[in-house]
Amino acid sequence: MRLGIGARITAVFGLGALLLSILLGGLSYFTVRHFLLAGRESAAQHQAFNNAVLVRTQLQLGTTGYVTLLTNIDAGSDAHSVLYHGAKYYVSSLSENASSIPLQLRRDALAGTAATQTYRTGQGTAEFAVGVPIPSVRAVYFEVFDLSDLDHTLRVLGLTLLVAGVVTTVLGVALGRFASVRLLRPLADVSRAAGAIAGGELDTRLAEDDADPDLEGLTLSFNAMVDQLQERIEREARFNSDVSHELRSPLTTLAASLEVLEADRDELPPRSQRALQLLSDDLHRFQRMVGDLLEMSRADAGSVDVFLEEVDVSELVQRSVEAGFGHMDGHRSGSAAARNGSAGNGAGGPPGVRIDPAVRSWRVGVDKRRFERVMVNLMENADHYGGGVTEILVEPGADGHVEVAVDDAGPGIDPMERLKIFERFYRGSAAGRRGTGTGTGLGLALVAEHMHVMQGDVRVESSPAGGARFVLTLPVLSEAEDPADEPSRAGGLE
Ligand SMILES: Nc1ncnc2c1ncn2[C@@H]1O[C@H](COP(=O)(O)OP(=O)(O)OP(=O)(O)O)[C@@H](O)[C@H]1O
Numbered sequence: 001m002r003l004g005i006g007a008r009i010t011a012v013f014g015l016g017a018l019l020l021s022i023l024l025g026g027l028s029y030f031t032v033r034h035f036l037l038a039g040r041e042s043a044a045q046h047q048a049f050n051n052a053v054l055v056r057t058q059l060q061l062g063t064t065g066y067v068t069l070l071t072n073i074d075a076g077s078d079a080h081s082v083l084y085h086g087a088k089y090y091v092s093s094l095s096e097n098a099s100s101i102p103l104q105l106r107r108d109a110l111a112g113t114a115a116t117q118t119y120r121t122g123q124g125t126a127e128f129a130v131g132v133p134i135p136s137v138r139a140v141y142f143e144v145f146d147l148s149d150l151d152h153t154l155r156v157l158g159l160t161l162l163v164a165g166v167v168t169t170v171l172g173v174a175l176g177r178f179a180s181v182r183l184l185r186p187l188a189d190v191s192r193a194a195g196a197i198a199g200g201e202l203d204t205r206l207a208e209d210d211a212d213p214d215l216e217g218l219t220l221s222f223n224a225m226v227d228q229l230q231e232r233i234e235r236e237a238r239f240n241s242d243v244s245h246e247l248r249s250p251l252t253t254l255a256a257s258l259e260v261l262e263a264d265r266d267e268l269p270p271r272s273q274r275a276l277q278l279l280s281d282d283l284h285r286f287q288r289m290v291g292d293l294l295e296m297s298r299a300d301a302g303s304v305d306v307f308l309e310e311v312d313v314s315e316l317v318q319r320s321v322e323a324g325f326g327h328m329d330g331h332r333s334g335s336a337a338a339r340n341g342s343a344g345n346g347a348g349g350p351p352g353v354r355i356d357p358a359v360r361s362w363r364v365g366v367d368k369r370r371f372e373r374v375m376v377n378l379m380e381n382a383d384h385y386g387g388g389v390t391e392i393l394v395e396p397g398a399d400g401h402v403e404v405a406v407d408d409a410g411p412g413i414d415p416m417e418r419l420k421i422f423e424r425f426y427r428g429s430a431a432g433r434r435g436t437g438t439g440t441g442l443g444l445a446l447v448a449e450h451m452h453v454m455q456g457d458v459r460v461e462s463s464p465a466g467g468a469r470f471v472l473t474l475p476v477l478s479e480a481e482d483p484a485d486e487p488s489r490a491g492g493l494e
């Protein structure tokens with residue numbers, strides 16, 4: 001797993017703080033320990049030698065017994081004396097024992113060398129022992145010092161340093177976290193701005209006045225890039241719109257002239273009649289395409305004129321289907337389906353609309369013209385690729401939406417293509433299969449565009465008959481019955 005920049009910065013700070021506190025803590029601990037121990041040992045050594053001199057004097061005088069002798073020596077509260085004389089050990093304190101002195105030290109001292117040793121007894125007490133041979137009286141004087149105090153001090157010091165180390169590390173991590181958040185904030189800003197721009201908000205810019213001096217270059221070039229991008233997109237949209245616009249009037253002239261010719265169609269020889277038919281088919285296709293392109297480029301340029309009205313959804317669908325069917329027929333005079341007179345549902349009339357009773361008086365906000373265009377596009381597609389519309393359903397949808405489903409019984413749409421077909425100029429595999437080379441692939445892109453303008457959406461799934469089902473969703477404005485409404489003509493299957 002790769003750590004993010006933020007996590008890495010935090011880790012570096014934490015690790016740095018940890019290493020630093022180990023280093024400083026260890027250094028202070030061992031320095032303090034060394035000095036305390038050295039001081040204590042030299043004082044103890046000094047004292048032991050002084051006492052040894054005292055013992056020698058006493059033994060030379062031979063005046064007192066061993067116990068009196070040893071108790072008379074001032075060893076202090078944290079030390080005791082041991083005397084070896086005449087192959088026997090004598091101890092100043094009853095609770096002590098000569099065997100607590102390390103063997104090596106005893107051996108050295110008995111062999112005639114003064115020696116010292118720091119060690120831990122079986123009970124875990126730290127002790128320091130000094131052995132001083134006194135050859136003139138053939139004795140050895142030992143003094144044993146209890147280092148518990150020093151031990152305790154060092155333990156407390158160690159614990160304190162450990163706690164300080166932990167606190168430092170935690171502070172280091174917190175500092176790292178803070179620094180990484182601060183450092184990454186400009187990046188987060190850039191990523192947010194880029195996201196907004198990708199989502200279509202081309203006006204988004206990074207704030208230039210409160211930019212970090214180190215990142216000023218980035219901010220400026222980012223904004224410059226978006227400026228150019230925006231200008232380019234707008235220029236392209238303008239260009240598209242201009243081209244479509246310019247194409248419209250000559251096309252209208254052509255269509256008018258064609259109508260004149262068509263009026264005298266019967267007088268033309270059959271070959272010319274056929275040519276006229278082809279010309280008129282292609283001209284209509286061309287006109288439609290230019291219309292679609294114009295609509296598309298208007299949407300891109302952001303100049304969308306939406307006339308949302310509140311209408312009864314059942315009525316809206318009924319009327320759009322009827323109006324759309326007429327429109328489609330006229331419009332698609334050149335299409336294979338219309339030419340062969342096969343309108344899919346066999347009867348040649350508009351497809352059946354089934355309205356769920358639950359949605360009967362629901363009202364939606366739509367642009368009627370756009371909604372009609374949506375229905376025409378879906379019905380045309382069903383005719384072209386799905387053998388005609390089998391049914392149109394109006395049903396309640398998820399959270400406050402109503403759904404209009406347009407079904408056909410054709411080959412349906414491959415799940416891999418279900419998002420792509422809404423892209424501009426995308427013509428799926430079905431288009432080629434049917435051999436109807438008439439489409440441009442703009443129809444569904446416009447459907448999606450229209451639906452979004454009306455706060456709705458469109459998706460495609462499978463119809464019960466195995467064909468395609470295009471589902472339009474629209475937000476519901478109110479579900480209440482409006483008494484002013486004429487009784488809905490829709491209900492059940494017509
Ligand atoms: N009902 C359907 N059944 C199967 N495939 C469909 C259906 N509707 C659309 N498609 C596929 O989706 C593609 C895109 O459809 P769209 O309406 O956007 O473009 P078109 O019909 O090819 O051209 P245009 O509508 O611009 O004349 C079609 O080419 C077709 O392959």
Ligand SMILES: [Mg+2]
Nearest residue numbers: 381439443444
């Ligand atoms: Mg189409």
